Amino acid sequence: MITFLSGGTGTPKLLAGAREILGDGAITVIVNTAEDMWYQGGHLSPDIDTVLYLFAGLLNKETWWGIAGDSFVTHKALRSLGSDAYLSLGDRDRATTIIRGDYLRSGLSLTEATKMLSGVFGLSATIIPMCDTPVASMVQTETGIMHFQEYWVKHRGTCAITGIVRESDKEPCATREVISSIQDAEMVVIGPSNPVTSILPILSCAGVRQALAKKRVVAISPFIGDEPVSGPARDLMIAHGVIPDSRGVFLMYSDFLDIFIQDESDPVTVPGSVRCNTLMKNETIAADLMRRILELGEIGG
């Protein structure tokens, strides 16, 4: 069993390739939940849903969120009625947030709710939220503090960021399921997700770094030079106080990391890193990358 730490775009692209090599049943994904929010009465877990839909074969692979071919009738109605519906939630996608919301209101933990939803969607892969404590990545900007989704979706990442904090009522603590999935894994793979908003929230759950330190861990840098392959990682890395390139990423993971993969075209030098094609423009490239990761981890693929 290989365990992945995932956000919403870079790692799911790798997972799309990993499915071909490993089969869904051999994959466990610990997913960032610091972008979760109650939204329009349902519970939105953007990164969990991307992974859920990927394994269910429903994911919109143009946007890497939502369900392919979904309609947006309720969303458009809300907008036309003047609602500040800044996240475009599709009608089928909304059903998932409603089911999750009902589970959570009935007293289930997010881990339990995710397991139930995985069953509902008929998945063989195992999806585990990073913790059961609500956590929110909040971005500090000149116009005030706002939820990461508000910054990235509503304001399209155009506000200057002065800092980033994670808010939660109590210290996020890795669940038993998270720790087991690391302990039981042949290898842990940190995909090319946003280090600050996708991976760091997972690493910050009490117990995760210690568990990773005892395992073979491979991480793929999402940077080529000082630009990430996608998303707002650059500004967020600077706001977090680290160099926005592969060196910064390596530093964030260095206490537990065994193998660091950089793209073959990345001009930044990180001593000891391995070079691969990490630009997963299609699933063949993703599968090739996954095969290389298994070789590096000395795991028969």
Add this chain to the structure above:
Amino acid sequence: MITFLSGGTGTPKLLAGAREILGDGAITVIVNTAEDMWYQGGHLSPDIDTVLYLFAGLLNKETWWGIAGDSFVTHKALRSLGSDAYLSLGDRDRATTIIRGDYLRSGLSLTEATKMLSGVFGLSATIIPMCDTPVASMVQTETGIMHFQEYWVKHRGTCAITGIVRESDKEPCATREVISSIQDAEMVVIGPSNPVTSILPILSCAGVRQALAKKRVVAISPFIGDEPVSGPARDLMIAHGVIPDSRGVFLMYSDFLDIFIQDESDPVTVPGSVRCNTLMKNETIAADLMRRILELGEIGG
């Protein structure tokens, strides 16, 4: 200004005719909210929504609930994922329940939320919920107690009813807006709604019967013989302990009623009642009935 007491089907049919005679600006509707419920994260007010959509020109007049031409993508997705989504909530209709839910969660009263929604839909008519206290009509059946919507929609009214109760945390009390709309009205009209589940909840709000006693009140019986024109009034009247015909209806209203209208074909005799065509098969008949009501109330139409 004419004030109506309304449920979800009979009175809205009369309102469709009243609009032509009075104009929306002269109409106030006090609406039953004892069938309200939190549903899939939104707040459903079935009778308010029917009246809201009627005045917004959006109502599906085949079913007398929901929005004409609405789609059901989320509802179908929920069903296909195994959810017990027994109420068919349309995608555009859902937007209304989401907006109301967000208003209520933000601390607005149902009266305020309804006023805001009326503004959002651009209404000239005034819609007032019967009270701001959550109230639920619960039906006692052989298989247990259940919400009226569950009995009527999920079980299609097929369970034998042994009783009906209204549940609320505190005694429902008419709001200032309800009392004013009765006091300021030239006449109050109780449409041919279900007396037990639509009108009685309104009359049971503290202060309503006393306010009505001081006004000219016209009521239209929903019964012809021992069958209501539509809906489950018959079983509910029996469960409530009154004769399921116009005599029973008259008795429920007799302490404040001035004029009682029965259908011209109703074989039941209620002394002093007025006979009209109350079968509002189209809006012309509804407008004729409304014109007759104004004459009976000696109000120039």
